[in-house]
Amino acid sequence: MNYKLIASVSVSLLMARWKQTLIAAIGVTFSITMFITLLSFMAGLNTLLDGLIGNRTAHIRLYNEIQPSKMQPVDLLNQVKNHHNFISSVKPKNEKLEIYSNGAVMEALKKDERVLGVAPKIIAQVFYNVGAIDLTGVINGIDVEAESKLFSFKDYVTSGEAIDLRNIPNSIILGKGAAEKMLANIGDVIQVTTPKGERMQLKVVGYFQSGIQDIDKIQSYTSIITAQKLIGESNTYITDIQVKLKNILLAPPMAKEYAKLFDIEAIDIQSANSQFETGSSIRTLISYAVGITLLIVAGFGIYNILNMMIYEKMDSIAILKATGFSGKDVNWIFVTIALTIGIFGGLLGLVFGFGLSSVIDQIPFNTAALPTIKTYPIDYNIKFYFIGTVFSIVTTYFAGFFPSRKASKIDPVIIIRGK
Amino acid sequence: MNEKILEAKNISKYFHDPISIQVLKNISFSILQGEFVSVIGKSGCGKSTLLYILSTMDTDYEGDLLIDNIPMRNKKEAELALVRSEKIGFVFQFHYLLNEFSVLRNVMLPGLKLANYSEKEVEARAYQKLKILGIQDEALKNPNQLSGGQKQRVAIARSLINDPLILLADEPTGNLDKKNSEIVFSIFQELSEVFNQALLIVTHDNEFAERTQRIIEMEDGKIIKDISRN
Numbered sequence: 001m002n003y004k005l006i007a008s009v010s011v012s013l014l015m016a017r018w019k020q021t022l023i024a025a026i027g028v029t030f031s032i033t034m035f036i037t038l039l040s041f042m043a044g045l046n047t048l049l050d051g052l053i054g055n056r057t058a059h060i061r062l063y064n065e066i067q068p069s070k071m072q073p074v075d076l077l078n079q080v081k082n083h084h085n086f087i088s089s090v091k092p093k094n095e096k097l098e099i100y101s102n103g104a105v106m107e108a109l110k111k112d113e114r115v116l117g118v119a120p121k122i123i124a125q126v127f128y129n130v131g132a133i134d135l136t137g138v139i140n141g142i143d144v145e146a147e148s149k150l151f152s153f154k155d156y157v158t159s160g161e162a163i164d165l166r167n168i169p170n171s172i173i174l175g176k177g178a179a180e181k182m183l184a185n186i187g188d189v190i191q192v193t194t195p196k197g198e199r200m201q202l203k204v205v206g207y208f209q210s211g212i213q214d215i216d217k218i219q220s221y222t223s224i225i226t227a228q229k230l231i232g233e234s235n236t237y238i239t240d241i242q243v244k245l246k247n248i249l250l251a252p253p254m255a256k257e258y259a260k261l262f263d264i265e266a267i268d269i270q271s272a273n274s275q276f277e278t279g280s281s282i283r284t285l286i287s288y289a290v291g292i293t294l295l296i297v298a299g300f301g302i303y304n305i306l307n308m309m310i311y312e313k314m315d316s317i318a319i320l321k322a323t324g325f326s327g328k329d330v331n332w333i334f335v336t337i338a339l340t341i342g343i344f345g346g347l348l349g350l351v352f353g354f355g356l357s358s359v360i361d362q363i364p365f366n367t368a369a370l371p372t373i374k375t376y377p378i379d380y381n382i383k384f385y386f387i388g389t390v391f392s393i394v395t396t397y398f399a400g401f402f403p404s405r406k407a408s409k410i411d412p413v414i415i416i417r418g419k
Numbered sequence: 420m421n422e423k424i425l426e427a428k429n430i431s432k433y434f435h436d437p438i439s440i441q442v443l444k445n446i447s448f449s450i451l452q453g454e455f456v457s458v459i460g461k462s463g464c465g466k467s468t469l470l471y472i473l474s475t476m477d478t479d480y481e482g483d484l485l486i487d488n489i490p491m492r493n494k495k496e497a498e499l500a501l502v503r504s505e506k507i508g509f510v511f512q513f514h515y516l517l518n519e520f521s522v523l524r525n526v527m528l529p530g531l532k533l534a535n536y537s538e539k540e541v542e543a544r545a546y547q548k549l550k551i552l553g554i555q556d557e558a559l560k561n562p563n564q565l566s567g568g569q570k571q572r573v574a575i576a577r578s579l580i581n582d583p584l585i586l587l588a589d590e591p592t593g594n595l596d597k598k599n600s601e602i603v604f605s606i607f608q609e610l611s612e613v614f615n616q617a618l619l620i621v622t623h624d625n626e627f628a629e630r631t632q633r634i635i636e637m638e639d640g641k642i643i644k645d646i647s648r649n
């Protein structure tokens with residue numbers, strides 16, 4: 001087939017109706033622009049929201065939980081071994097939350113190929129003493145460096161220096177909400193009490209803001225050593241081991257593996273935060289649905305233009321056929337017209353989509369909840385551009401398919417007689 | 420020289436809408452190379468219908484059509500398109516040029532489609548045909564900038580671009596005044612005498628027909644007279 005000739009005939013027909021063609025192309029441009037922008041923005045938002053949890057939460061958390069023993073003495077009794085034993089009001093025995101021989105556990109974890117890093121932690125219940133009132137709170141004793149490296153701790157310390165926790169003894173970084181309640185400024189000394197009644201004076205060296213207000217009202221951070229002193233435990237005492245993996249998707253099976261290996265409670269990030277993943281996938285689904293709907297509407301625009309063009313160009317089609325063009329040639333002429341509209345409109349849409357997302361990327365987005373974010377988030381993923389291109393070509397091809405087939409079936413005799 | 424280039428064998432044609440009627444009844448004749456033939460007959464006797472069948476555009480008929488001694492029956496749509504491209508030139512009563520293209524491009528299109536020559540050569544040939552028809556100066560104009568007679572000549576030039584075996588025309592002068600009809604007629608005559616081109620022209624103009632080599636007269640879908648003069 002003579003593609004050059006087909007293309008030149010298509011272009012001439014296009015140019016003869018350039019206004020309508022332009023409108024059809026603008027339709028495609030508009031939908032691809034919106035498609036790209038919508039998906040880039042949604043993906044940016046998803047990454048942001050996932051990061052809110054994913055970047056600062058351990059992929060696997062190892063801890064001890066106070067719970068009743070699964071094996072009760074009666075189960076060891078031979079006479080009732082194969083019976084169902086009902087025991088009511090089982091109580092847990094007095095156990096510490098400490099992870100035993102945690103040094104060895106952490107060594108073993110660090111040697112694991114799949115592990116990116118390990119950070120120890122102490123979680124301790126406290127009361128912040130404000131005058132006559134006690135506010136409940138939680139103090140996290142952390143290894144500042146490991147915490148910053150693995151969980152971007154530094155990014156969320158909005159005033160003060162995170163590293164001061166290590167450098168200044170008996171220091172504390174208060175959650176922003178807690179600090180406001182206590183009217184505590186940086187440099188002030190506050191007093192906390194543990195549930196066992198021990199008291200301690202701590203110097204405020206910074207504020208912490210996670211973006212989740214309920215957390216910021218309660219949580220505070222100190223160094224591990226300070227936390228151990230506070231609750232009166234030895235310098236090997238820790239309650240949590242946080243593990244960050246190279247591949248987050250391995251978390252669920254690895255959590256089970258560790259639970260068994262170290263005889264400890266282990267929870268993976270997916271189980272702990274399943275609602276976030278659901279939110280992400282639903283947002284993605286909605287943006288694809290809207291984007292594709294836009295494209296289908298643009299497809300109908302092209303379909304209309306082609307139908308109109310064929311109706312107007314009946315005579316020309318009859319002539320082409322009478323002078324030796326086959327039905328297939330005519331079919332290709334109109335498919336080429338449709339694809340030209342689709343490809344040009346689509347390419348322009350990619351450019352505009354990129355432009356519009358860059359503009360959104362510049363719009364300031366300052367919210368107290370997200371201290372690290374300055375502008376609206378955009379994910380410039382090449383995947384969206386690829387999908388946009390494929391979809392614009394596919395929809396225009398289908399939009400052109402039926403009109404083209406109709407054109408190819410035109411009987412020149414009927415048209416010529418009709419004159 | 421006296422080779423048969425087109426032969427109709429017992430061609431019959433029916434229309435079924437609104438009622439079944441036979442518009443062509445066992446038409447048989449053949450045309451030799453270089454013959455200048457006119458077809459006359461009352462309005463509605465089936466001349467155009469016959470011409471569409473001979474041009475291979477209408478395939479719904481009984482009997483056989485041979486072009487260049489090759490039967491056209493059972494050929495596929497694309498093969499028939501190739502036959503039209505290579506062997507048949509067609510001129511309509513209404514000039515039917517494509518307004519999206521220049522005069523030159525209109526003449527070139529069937530040549531480009533057949534692609535026996537390069538684009539440059541097709542262009543040179545198109546100029547040559549326009550020259551034969553005396554309208555080479557209009558080559559770069561748009562068809563709607565031409566007079567009716569000029570358009571008809573462009574259409575003739577287009578039909579000749581692939582050096583067809585036969586040129587079929589349906590009332591090519593039906594729309595033209597006396598002077599332009601005369602021009603078209605003398606062009607046909609020149610094609611026949613100088614270029615040995617076979618022509619089959621349907622006309623209502625008896626004066627026109629009188630001056631051709633052979634007149635086929637039809638009535639009610641049948642050939643009633645077939646007179647050759649020499």
Ligand SMILES: Nc1ncnc2c1ncn2[C@@H]1O[C@H](COP(=O)(O)OP(=O)(O)OP(=O)(O)O)[C@@H](O)[C@H]1O
Pocket residue numbers: 417434435436437442460461462463464465466467468469
């Ligand atoms: N599509 C059709 N359906 C039914 N009958 C038709 C159709 N086309 C043509 N006819 C009939 O076929 C007959 C032949 O028509 P045709 O056009 O061949 O006549 P013609 O000899 O060319 O006439 P004219 O000199 O007026 O052009 C006419 O009676 C016409 O009414």
Ligand SMILES: [Mg+2]
Pocket residue numbers: 466467468589
């Ligand atoms: Mg007629």
